[in-house]
Amino acid sequence: MSERSIRIICSFKRHSMKRCLYQRLIWISFALSTSHCANSTSDELSSELKSGSRSCTQRYLPSGPKVESVEIAYRSARDCTGGEQPGARALGDYLTDHFSDFMNLNQGRRGIEIYNCRNVVGGSSRSLHSEGRAVDIYIPTQSGWVADNLKGDMIANWLIENAEEIGVQSLIWDRTIWTASGGRPRHRCYRGESPHVDHIHAELTWASARRETLFFTEGPSALRAPPTPRTSWIGESCQSAEDCIGGSSGELPLCLQGENQSGVCSFSCEGVCPDRAGKPVSFCISGEALSRAPEIGLCVLKSQANACYDVPASVETHRRFIGRSSANAGEAKVCIPLALSDPDLDPQPEPDPDPEPDPEPDPEPDPEPDPEPDPEPDPEPDPEPDPEPDPEPDPEPDPEPDPEPDPDPRSRSRSRVSQW
Numbered sequence: 475m476s477e478r479s480i481r482i483i484c485s486f487k488r489h490s491m492k493r494c495l496y497q498r499l500i501w502i503s504f505a506l507s508t509s510h511c512a513n514s515t516s517d518e519l520s521s522e523l524k525s526g527s528r529s530c531t532q533r534y535l536p537s538g539p540k541v542e543s544v545e546i547a548y549r550s551a552r553d554c555t556g557g558e559q560p561g562a563r564a565l566g567d568y569l570t571d572h573f574s575d576f577m578n579l580n581q582g583r584r585g586i587e588i589y590n591c592r593n594v595v596g597g598s599s600r601s602l603h604s605e606g607r608a609v610d611i612y613i614p615t616q617s618g619w620v621a622d623n624l625k626g627d628m629i630a631n632w633l634i635e636n637a638e639e640i641g642v643q644s645l646i647w648d649r650t651i652w653t654a655s656g657g658r659p660r661h662r663c664y665r666g667e668s669p670h671v672d673h674i675h676a677e678l679t680w681a682s683a684r685r686e687t688l689f690f691t692e693g694p695s696a697l698r699a700p701p702t703p704r705t706s707w708i709g710e711s712c713q714s715a716e717d718c719i720g721g722s723s724g725e726l727p728l729c730l731q732g733e734n735q736s737g738v739c740s741f742s743c744e745g746v747c748p749d750r751a752g753k754p755v756s757f758c759i760s761g762e763a764l765s766r767a768p769e770i771g772l773c774v775l776k777s778q779a780n781a782c783y784d785v786p787a788s789v790e791t792h793r794r795f796i797g798r799s800s801a802n803a804g805e806a807k808v809c810i811p812l813a814l815s816d817p818d819l820d821p822q823p824e825p826d827p828d829p830e831p832d833p834e835p836d837p838e839p840d841p842e843p844d845p846e847p848d849p850e851p852d853p854e855p856d857p858e859p860d861p862e863p864d865p866e867p868d869p870e871p872d873p874e875p876d877p878e879p880d881p882d883p884r885s886r887s888r889s890r891v892s893q894w
């Protein structure tokens with residue numbers, strides 16, 4: 475996997491380049507900080523892959539009202555405790571019970587790893603895993619060792635939104651580190667060797683580790699409800715694009731607003747539309763059919779046996795929108811959402827009552843990309859020395875922003891090993 479390939483893959487991801495570049499100019503002082511993970515799974519990757527994925531032009535950006543407002547003092551680890559803390563195990567079990575659809579349960583114990591007695595690699599301080607109060611939550615990766623933000627972001631956002639109730643002092647996910655203390659923004663690019671695209675590293679306070687926080691004393695009713703996952707596919711209703719499922723290659727969905735409050739999920743397209751495992755096949759047509767500009771392409775569902783699943787829509791025949799693509803011309807019976815059709819125009823009459831003369835072969839939706847094969851966990855501390863000073867975060871995070879001195883991540887030391 476070349477760096478270029480990774481950049482191409484990442485270019486489909488959800489965050490804007492402008493926003494990410496802004497983030498790059500701000501903090502990096504914590505990017506190399508804190509303790510290490512329960513194992514060194516990600517370190518089994520080739521250095522080329524790791525180097526390429528170190529770029530922070532695309533990364534997880536936390537969202538939610540608590541991202542910048544939580545204030546929890548950071549406490550670093552001191553020594554090995556001999557095992558996991560009861561609060562860490564209870565939180566891990568809760569996550570597995572409630573978020574299993576979004577986790578990789580084949581890693582660790584049902585997708586959770588907690589205890590590992592070891593120092594920060596190359597440093598003198600202990601990892602929070604060595605005190606049993608760091609929880610690694612494994613998330614299936616997309617092909618190419620790319621974080622699945624549809625899954626991982628939801629868990630990470632939920633942990634941040636409930637950080638006070640649970641006692642989460644810090645987490646790392648998809649090249650982002652968030653801490654509940656210090657300066658703002660509370661999240662910044664994490665440039666450690668492991669991009670944390672296959673797991674969320676969540677660190678608990680001692681109160682949480684001892685089951686003394688609200689999550690344990692009052693029960694999960696003290697928590698905010700898990701965020702509503704994206705559930706709407708093309709043609710299904712949405713209030714915003716946040717409700718719409720993205721394409722399997724990370725294509726960004728749209729929520730096309732209709733006459734009333736509700737909108738309909740779609741994608742912009744030229745020639746072809748994104749697929750998603752288990753979802754109906756779609757077709758790229760001119761926006762004109764959806765009361766939009768004729769020179770843009772939008773995805774709608776292809777009808778199946780003159781029906782449109784459970785989506786309120788009319789079946790019409792439309793030509794493929796080619797745009798600048800090299801796709802073949804063609805036409806198909808598609809589902810025009812009623813919410814987007816022009817009420818002044820009669821639906822295009824069906825030219826042919828016969829079984830669907832669809833010239834377009836119905837491709838099977840791509841199967842869900844296989845998660846990256848899980849490398850063997852490395853229970854042994856990595857012998858590779860870390861030339862960086864102790865990356866354990868200070869209890870008092872430095873409020874001074876550290877401008878990014880070097881926009882090229884490849885020029886940073888490749889020998890740095892940062893494991894959480």
Ligand SMILES: [Zn+2]
Nearest residue numbers: 511512675894
């Ligand atoms: Zn970890």
